[in-house]
Amino acid sequence: MSTTTATSTTTATSSRLTAVERSAQVERAIEQAPQQFRVLTGDRPTGPLHLGHLFGTLANRVRLQNLGVEVMVLIADYQAITDRDSPQNLPGDVLGQVADYLAAGIDPSRAMVFAHSQIPALNQLLLPFLSLVSVAELSRNPTVKEEFVASRARSMSALMFTYPVHQAADILFCHANLVPVGQDQLAHLELTRTIARRFNDRYASEHPYFSEPDGLLSAAPLLLGTDGTKMSKSRGNAVALSATEDETARLLRGAKTDPERLITYDPERRPEVSNLLLLGALCREVSPQELAEQIGDAGSARLKSLVIEAVNERLRPIRRKRRELAGQDDYLRRILADGADRARAIGDVTLAEVRQLMHKSY
Numbered sequence: 260m261s262t263t264t265a266t267s268t269t270t271a272t273s274s275r276l277t278a279v280e281r282s283a284q285v286e287r288a289i290e291q292a293p294q295q296f297r298v299l300t301g302d303r304p305t306g307p308l309h310l311g312h313l314f315g316t317l318a319n320r321v322r323l324q325n326l327g328v329e330v331m332v333l334i335a336d337y338q339a340i341t342d343r344d345s346p347q348n349l350p351g352d353v354l355g356q357v358a359d360y361l362a363a364g365i366d367p368s369r370a371m372v373f374a375h376s377q378i379p380a381l382n383q384l385l386l387p388f389l390s391l392v393s394v395a396e397l398s399r400n401p402t403v404k405e406e407f408v409a410s411r412a413r414s415m416s417a418l419m420f421t422y423p424v425h426q427a428a429d430i431l432f433c434h435a436n437l438v439p440v441g442q443d444q445l446a447h448l449e450l451t452r453t454i455a456r457r458f459n460d461r462y463a464s465e466h467p468y469f470s471e472p473d474g475l476l477s478a479a480p481l482l483l484g485t486d487g488t489k490m491s492k493s494r495g496n497a498v499a500l501s502a503t504e505d506e507t508a509r510l511l512r513g514a515k516t517d518p519e520r521l522i523t524y525d526p527e528r529r530p531e532v533s534n535l536l537l538l539g540a541l542c543r544e545v546s547p548q549e550l551a552e553q554i555g556d557a558g559s560a561r562l563k564s565l566v567i568e569a570v571n572e573r574l575r576p577i578r579r580k581r582r583e584l585a586g587q588d589d590y591l592r593r594i595l596a597d598g599a600d601r602a603r604a605i606g607d608v609t610l611a612e613v614r615q616l617m618h619k620s621y
């Protein structure tokens with residue numbers, strides 16, 4: 260490993276540790292006063308949501324909603340065109356995503372679900388925010404670099420290069436202060452915090468206008484897919500929430516493991532086996548170590564059977580609800596339209612205040 264790689268790995272590990280510690284502090288604050296928080300988080304409509312979404316962020320959104328926190332769920336449809344050039348699937352993917360949310364427990368009478376392309380004021384914040392960051396800062400973003408490589412595109416579009424700034428607009432347009440995300444999003448969130456701080460310094464030094472949002476990591480901030488890399492819609496390594504039980508079994512049977520028969524939870528040395536243990540443990544609500552002990556030296560095949568059973572059991576009610584929602588497109592569209600109306604009202608106020616602070620009210 261080169262010195263630079265070793266240094267950046269150490270930096271990434273320490274920033275994740277800080278985020279884990281901060282997440283624990285935030286959890287305590289939520290318990291005491293859930294009404295002090297507004298959550299904004301979202302997903303790209305690039306295909307069906309998967310187990311990485313559920314355990315990385317979606318289950319947390321539902322839990323926060325049920326604790327009384329105001330939850331806004333954003334469908335990042337402009338982000339879908341950072342690395343996809345055929346938008347024909349977009350309407351179906353967007354409605355499918357709303358159905359996935361509801362099936363997982365998002366309640367549209369409490370949470371707001373909307374697509375960011377429908378909120379003009381949100382998108383307009385991109386311009387002042389772009390002026391607050393440098394090209395060099397954007398070039399250092401590790402997640403954008405990885406996503407660019409995974410996309411196999413020949414060149415990076417300016418939209419892909421700047422999408423973390425757009426994400427800052429997603430979060431700040433509604434003054435969200437809590438963002439439940441997976442680990443890949445921590446660099447983006449740091450940029451949002453920087454933008455909030457710089458905006459305040461430049462335009463609102465006496466009374467800071469934007470607050471710096473906190474991330475909230477789950478117990479599975481980076482769930483691996485069947486090939487041992489981050490589970491992603493775009494990598495062909497994901498188990499969709501809407502997959503059938505047979506498909507789930509087939510995909511997980513093909514998951515990468517190692518030849519050691521004794522099953523142990525050791526994420527550093529045995530990432531793939533540990534990932535399966537974590538997945539099974541999250542479904543069963545036990546610890547990964549407990550699950551490892553149950554399997555003992557029965558090997559990977561036994562581990563996989565157990566995980567398949569656990570995943571299918573955990574997803575059964577979600578899948579049932581998902582099937583009920585299939586074909587209810589008018590209902591799903593109404594949820595989106597209602598969410599957009601509510602989000603637009605919030606965005607219009609923010610944009611008017613931002614213009615005022617920037618001396619752009621003529």
Ligand code: ATP
Pocket residue numbers: 301302303304305311312314315316439440441442443444479480481482483489490491492493494
């Ligand atoms: P794509 O491959 O199209 O980028 P994706 O699977 O990475 O899709 P996103 O829509 O980019 O999904 O991510 C939405 C949210 O889900 C983010 O908060 C992200 O951190 C979280 N997330 C996605 N994949 C995982 C994963 N494997 N483990 C934990 N969290 C995840």
Ligand code: MG
Pocket residue numbers: 491
């Ligand atoms: Mg992604």
